[in-house]
Amino acid sequence: MAGYTCPFCQHAIANSSETLTTYSFDFSQYMSSHQIHSPASRGITVTPYLIHVEFHKCPNCEKQSIIVKGVGSEVEGITSWIHPVSSSKQYPSYVPEQIKQDYEEAYAILNLSPKASATLSRRCLQGMIRDFWEVHDKGNLCSEIDAIADKVSPSARRALDATRKIGNIGAHMEQDVDKIIDIDPSEAETLLKLIEHLMQEWYINRHDSDMLLDEIISISSAKEAMKKDLSQKAE
Numbered sequence: 672m673a674g675y676t677c678p679f680c681q682h683a684i685a686n687s688s689e690t691l692t693t694y695s696f697d698f699s700q701y702m703s704s705h706q707i708h709s710p711a712s713r714g715i716t717v718t719p720y721l722i723h724v725e726f727h728k729c730p731n732c733e734k735q736s737i738i739v740k741g742v743g744s745e746v747e748g749i750t751s752w753i754h755p756v757s758s759s760k761q762y763p764s765y766v767p768e769q770i771k772q773d774y775e776e777a778y779a780i781l782n783l784s785p786k787a788s789a790t791l792s793r794r795c796l797q798g799m800i801r802d803f804w805e806v807h808d809k810g811n812l813c814s815e816i817d818a819i820a821d822k823v824s825p826s827a828r829r830a831l832d833a834t835r836k837i838g839n840i841g842a843h844m845e846q847d848v849d850k851i852i853d854i855d856p857s858e859a860e861t862l863l864k865l866i867e868h869l870m871q872e873w874y875i876n877r878h879d880s881d882m883l884l885d886e887i888i889s890i891s892s893a894k895e896a897m898k899k900d901l902s903q904k905a906e
């Protein structure tokens with residue numbers, strides 16, 4: 672990949688020797704390289720268990736993230752996050768802890784159990800609706816989504832309903848084992864993308880506009896004070 676997004680601060684990073692170091696390992700060989708080339712071109716043999724360990728260093732927040740990637744035929748396709756534990760975004764402190772925890776857990780088990788991940792996404796979404804829109808007296812997600820119908824766009828509403836239904840597949844699967852419908856990791860990941868989208872639209876945008884309005888108000892009060900000061904001097 673040519674670029675990378677820092678999971679800690681969401682900064683887009685171009686891969687270079689300052690931002691990415693890759694190590695290749697298998698049972699008997701080890702090689703480090705600052706260059707982004709295929710293992711073969713670095714003189715390393717691609718054996719069935721060859722893995723890459725990538726260290727990404729963010730020039731913006733200085734934090735490092737670590738990912739293990741399978742390269743050999745036995746481990747091909749494996750992408751395992753070591754630090755942070757998944758590619759989930761790290762949200763600021765004004766997003767409630769329980770909501771962040773559900774979101775991060777849903778990400779952490781995405782490949783292991785997409786169904787459980789979808790169930791957690793559904794719970795996360797419910798937490799967001801209850802907290803952000805202050806919906807408290809409804810009892811189930813279906814009526815909670817109804818309660819905010821006039822506050823979100825029709826397409827967002829349909830997406831919320833769809834998440835509720837997909838999450839139900841995981842939540843109610845034990846009722847009839849013959850009727851289990853599978854959810855694959857990419858489908859479960861799409862639900863997480865919706866949560867990230869709403870996290871931005873709801874929490875982050877509200878916070879950013881609050882900050883902007885506060886700034887304007889404080890500029891205005893400073894100007895008022897200056898004006899008062901000047902007119903006192905004139906008297």
Ligand SMILES: [Zn+2]
Binds near residue numbers: 677680729731733
């Ligand atoms: Zn960063």
